[in-house]
Amino acid sequence: MIASRPYDATPARRIAFIGLGTMGAPMAAHLARAGHAVTVYNRTAAKAQAWAAEFGGRVALSPAEAAEGADLVITCVGNDDDLRQVCVGPDGAFQRMPAGAVLVDHTTTSAQVARELAQQASNQGLHFIDAPVSGGNLGAINGVLTVMCGGESDAFDRIRPVVMAYARAVTLLGEAGAGQLAKMVNQISVAGLLQGLAEALAFGQKAGLDMHKVLEVISQGAATSWQMQNRGPTMIDDRFDFGFAVDWMRKDLGLCLDEARRQGATLPTTALIDQFYADIQAQGGGRWDTSSLIRRLR
Amino acid sequence: MIASRPYDATPARRIAFIGLGTMGAPMAAHLARAGHAVTVYNRTAAKAQAWAAEFGGRVALSPAEAAEGADLVITCVGNDDDLRQVCVGPDGAFQRMPAGAVLVDHTTTSAQVARELAQQASNQGLHFIDAPVSGGNLGAINGVLTVMCGGESDAFDRIRPVVMAYARAVTLLGEAGAGQLAKMVNQISVAGLLQGLAEALAFGQKAGLDMHKVLEVISQGAATSWQMQNRGPTMIDDRFDFGFAVDWMRKDLGLCLDEARRQGATLPTTALIDQFYADIQAQGGGRWDTSSLIRRLR
Numbered sequence: 001m002i003a004s005r006p007y008d009a010t011p012a013r014r015i016a017f018i019g020l021g022t023m024g025a026p027m028a029a030h031l032a033r034a035g036h037a038v039t040v041y042n043r044t045a046a047k048a049q050a051w052a053a054e055f056g057g058r059v060a061l062s063p064a065e066a067a068e069g070a071d072l073v074i075t076c077v078g079n080d081d082d083l084r085q086v087c088v089g090p091d092g093a094f095q096r097m098p099a100g101a102v103l104v105d106h107t108t109t110s111a112q113v114a115r116e117l118a119q120q121a122s123n124q125g126l127h128f129i130d131a132p133v134s135g136g137n138l139g140a141i142n143g144v145l146t147v148m149c150g151g152e153s154d155a156f157d158r159i160r161p162v163v164m165a166y167a168r169a170v171t172l173l174g175e176a177g178a179g180q181l182a183k184m185v186n187q188i189s190v191a192g193l194l195q196g197l198a199e200a201l202a203f204g205q206k207a208g209l210d211m212h213k214v215l216e217v218i219s220q221g222a223a224t225s226w227q228m229q230n231r232g233p234t235m236i237d238d239r240f241d242f243g244f245a246v247d248w249m250r251k252d253l254g255l256c257l258d259e260a261r262r263q264g265a266t267l268p269t270t271a272l273i274d275q276f277y278a279d280i281q282a283q284g285g286g287r288w289d290t291s292s293l294i295r296r297l298r
Numbered sequence: 299m300i301a302s303r304p305y306d307a308t309p310a311r312r313i314a315f316i317g318l319g320t321m322g323a324p325m326a327a328h329l330a331r332a333g334h335a336v337t338v339y340n341r342t343a344a345k346a347q348a349w350a351a352e353f354g355g356r357v358a359l360s361p362a363e364a365a366e367g368a369d370l371v372i373t374c375v376g377n378d379d380d381l382r383q384v385c386v387g388p389d390g391a392f393q394r395m396p397a398g399a400v401l402v403d404h405t406t407t408s409a410q411v412a413r414e415l416a417q418q419a420s421n422q423g424l425h426f427i428d429a430p431v432s433g434g435n436l437g438a439i440n441g442v443l444t445v446m447c448g449g450e451s452d453a454f455d456r457i458r459p460v461v462m463a464y465a466r467a468v469t470l471l472g473e474a475g476a477g478q479l480a481k482m483v484n485q486i487s488v489a490g491l492l493q494g495l496a497e498a499l500a501f502g503q504k505a506g507l508d509m510h511k512v513l514e515v516i517s518q519g520a521a522t523s524w525q526m527q528n529r530g531p532t533m534i535d536d537r538f539d540f541g542f543a544v545d546w547m548r549k550d551l552g553l554c555l556d557e558a559r560r561q562g563a564t565l566p567t568t569a570l571i572d573q574f575y576a577d578i579q580a581q582g583g584g585r586w587d588t589s590s591l592i593r594r595l596r
Contacts, residue, residue, distance in 0.1 A: 134519045188498035189521040196490015204483040206563045221432045223487040225523030265504045
């Protein structure tokens with residue numbers, strides 16, 4: 001399931017990896033296979049044990065223990081609160097990271113918590129890079145994620161070659177929080193695009209068109225998108241048991257809407273689509289792929 | 299400005315071309331250069347004279363006169379009423395088309411008028427193919443339009459090789475009206491996509507991100523689209539003096555919303571975006587490119 005070690009492998013490092021979920025587990029596996037010494041921590045310990053049995057890393061009992069002696073700490077957890085807990089909680093990584101070490105966070109969070117933790121890291125002689133990803137579980141498994149970073153360029157330069165073990169592109173987009181803001185730009189784009197696609201496909205189906213044939217034609221032109229090409233056919237066939245879950249999309253859109261409120265930015269259709277996703281959750285579709293917006297329209 | 303004659307050129311035909319606007323003029327030019335005998339009609343006669351002077355066709359004084367003796371009549375006019383006028387008006391093409399001739403309509407119209415004219419054609423021993431296009435003025439000039447057709451397959455087979463003179467793809471999608479319905483699917487997709495992109499880019503600009511850099515990154519992933527790649531950069535730079543005009547998009551969305559009402563289909567964001575385009579018109583932006591939705595958000 002895991003692609004082989006990249007050609008441009010970096011010197012081995014001591015890496016702590018915190019959070020072995022759907023994204024974290026394959027990312028950490030890429031690091032182990034690239035020859036790094038990986039120590040893992042996971043809230044549900046059994047997952048960490050299973051990961052270590054398969055990939056040969058060491059298991060720590062707390063984020064602090066994992067971080068001890070690590071050049072680089074990588075986190076991939078659920079949300080702002082989880083991230084605060086594993087960084088600056090009583091057993092958080094910041095307690096024992098060596099001076100000058102870098103923490104790279106792949107969680108999708110608010111820009112605020114990224115700025116707050118970058119400041120805290122700086123106060124302690126550490127570094128923090130916010131680095132949310134896009135590409136989903138398949139992107140993690142195949143090592144082709146897109147990583148959007150915010151932080152200091154020196155620390156970024158040190159972590160980039162390591163992160164490339166599971167990424168197609170790792171780009172610094174600005175100061176602390178810029179990675180999270182770029183991820184929000186990505187999610188806002190996707191939400192509008194998917195709702196437009198859902199309305200279009202449901203409309204065409206009601207009109208009695210052969211929608212697979214119509215998609216084939218219109219996906220050659222100015223209406224085309226990754227979502228149209230990759231999710232259009234499964235939307236037509238009413239299949240949503242894969243992909244990026246509605247529950248996670250709602251979390252991300254919540255972050256976008258909060259940030260927009262702070263900035264005075266206007267997100268009229270994004271706000272509406274967030275409510276449509278609430279409908280899908282109420283229908284029991286929290287685990288369906290985000291393209292399930294079309295189910296509201298049938 | 300006009301690409302050379304396609305390799306798979308068809309035997310020369312007698313063609314009437316009605317409507318020499320931004321789209322029609324370059325389409326008709328491709329036909330003339332492919333060696334067909336083209337007779338043109340345009341409501342503003344001066345345009346027809348200028349076209350004939352440049353491309354060597356004959357000018358008719360009415361659609362009926364243009365249609366006389368033509369194997370194939372092609373129309374590309376403004377809206378449902380214009381189309382009715384040039385087909386079944388007192389001087390309309392149907393008056394003098396030879397028995398068995400085909401009328402191909404490239405106007406974006408309602409599916410209803412397409413069905414009505416197909417029926418009328420059939421009653422008179424003629425054929426009607428609805429064939430709206432996507433690809434815009436540049437697509438017409440470069441001869442790479444996408445043509446979505448509805449009608450009888452025999453008539454379609456006869457016109458397809460001729461229409462290929464200015465198209466990349468010419469596809470039959472069903473009975474009369476199916477081409478128009480497919481075009482509506484296309485426009486609904488584009489509207490949602492553009493509004494999502496507009497909200498995303500305006501948000502990122504307010505957040506102070508280097509949006510050209512962010513676009514470069516996110517257009518590699520699951521948020522990508524033709525519009526993001528081709529209109530994203532100009533939206534960031536606030537340039538809208540090209541492309542597909544807001545006035546035309548409103549006309550198309552009006553057709554979509556009317557058809558949805560008839561079918562009982564739900565287009566919540568499309569309806570909202572249609573109103574946003576009304577705002578742009580009120581700002582004096584009727585001629586701006588459809589990507590100008592971002593101007594409402596600044």
